[in-house]
Amino acid sequence: DAKTTQPNSMESNEEEPVHLPCNHSTISGTDYIHWYRQLPSQGPEYVIHGLTSNVNNRMASLAIAEDRKSSTLILHRATLRDAAVYYCILRDRNAGNMLTFGGGTRLMVKP
Amino acid sequence: GAVVSQHPSRVICKSGTSVKIECRSLDFQATTMFWYRQFPKQSLMLMATSNEGSKATYEQGVEKDKFLINHASLTLSTLTVTSAHPEDSSFYICSARDNVGGAHGYTFGSGTRLTVV
Numbered sequence: 168d169a170k171t172t173q174p175n176s177m178e179s180n181e182e183e184p185v186h187l188p189c190n191h192s193t194i195s196g197t198d199y200i201h202w203y204r205q206l207p208s209q210g211p212e213y214v215i216h217g218l219t220s221n222v223n224n225r226m227a228s229l230a231i232a233e234d235r236k237s238s239t240l241i242l243h244r245a246t247l248r249d250a251a252v253y254y255c256i257l258r259d260r261n262a263g264n265m266l267t268f269g270g271g272t273r274l275m276v277k278p
Numbered sequence: 279g280a281v282v283s284q285h286p287s288r289v290i291c292k293s294g295t296s297v298k299i300e301c302r303s304l305d306f307q308a309t310t311m312f313w314y315r316q317f318p319k320q321s322l323m324l325m326a327t328s329n330e331g332s333k334a335t336y337e338q339g340v341e342k343d344k345f346l347i348n349h350a351s352l353t354l355s356t357l358t359v360t361s362a363h364p365e366d367s368s369f370y371i372c373s374a375r376d377n378v379g380g381a382h383g384y385t386f387g388s389g390t391r392l393t394v395v
Contacts, residue, residue, distance in 0.1 A: 203384075210284070210371045210386030211322070254321070265312050266373070266384055268322040 171255045176273040179245045187240040187272050189255030194235050199258050201266065202229065202240050204251040211254065211268075214240065250276045280306050280376035284387025291362055291394055299357045299390045301372030307352035308374035313345075316369040316389075328355040362394045 172190040179185040191200070199218055203211040215222055215229045217238070222229040228241040242249055254271040281304040291297050301311055309330045314322040326347055327335045334347035346358040355374075359366055370390045376383040 201384075203386075205322075208369075208389065208391070210282075210373070210389045212386065213384065265324050265327060267324065268314075270321050 171257060171269050173253075173255055173270065173272045175270065176275065178275045178277060179242075181247060181276055181278050182244050185242040185245045185249070185274065185276075187242075187253050187255075187274065188237065189239070190237045191255070191257055192236045194257055195259065197259050199260055200229065200231060200235075200238050201256045201258055202227070202253060203256065203266070203268075204249075204253045205271070206248075206251045214253070245274075245276045247276050247278060250274055280304075280374075280383075280385040282372065282374050282385045282387045284372055284390055286390060287388060288391045289393070291392070293363055293394055294361055296358055296360045297362055297392060299359075299370055299372075299392075301355045301357070301374070301387050303353045303374045303376070303385075306374075306376050308355075308376070309352060310375050311349060311355040312373040312375075313347065313355075313357050314371045314373065316371060322371060325357075330355075359392065362392070364394045367392055367394045 199216055201216040202214040204214050205211045215224055215227050217229045230239045252271040252273050254268050256266050283302045283304055285300045311328040313325045315325050316322045324337050325340045328347045328349040330349045330352050336342045344360055349355040372387045373384055376385050
């Protein structure tokens with residue numbers, strides 16, 4: 168699976184929107200973009216995924232660049248419970264089943 | 279939605295003993311489960327892929343005789359850390375592919391924190 172690059176950490180204020188960037192310049196046409204997050208001492212949980220079009224769900228929005236070489240996870244109103252490590256992962260729908268985790272972005276939310 | 283139950287959540291064992299960690303898919307069948315290990319301040323590292331009814335596939339550098347994986351049913355995979363040593367202390371996390379839940383389909387357990395003393 169192609170590699171992703173994320174900032175190591177970001178800070179946000181509570182109740183404000185957060186934009187978490189992810190670069191994936193070597194993405195292939197069959198790669199899905201997945202976002203998972205991991206709260207302290209927990210297993211990762213699914214946030215959102217997409218292929219080409221922007222996606223919205225109850226947790227977040229995913230904005231995908233037109234060339235697909237980058238994407239942004241958007242939390243519309245950060246809460247203290249959103250403090251976690253956010254992982255951007257590419258998964259080739261035609262390849263093996265596992266998810267390969269990079270370093271992720273540690274999001275800190277200030278009250 | 280899909281739920282993966284992992285047990286125990288925390289275990290402390292003496293050096294030289296073995297520890298078994300269970301991973302169950304509660305409301306779906308999982309022919310494939312994955313085992314990850316996570317050291318403090320680091321990301322998840324895939325250890326092995328567990329296949330129901332067949333041998334697990336281990337990632338490079340992971341000792342298959344030390345980390346025994348059994349996937350005897352469609353809802354249960356177990357990881358046994360044999361002859362544990364302090365350097366095996368880590369956070370172990372399992373994951374299962376939920377073929378019912380859609381394209382994202384990966385559900386993770388809540389993890390097992392292993393401390394070897």
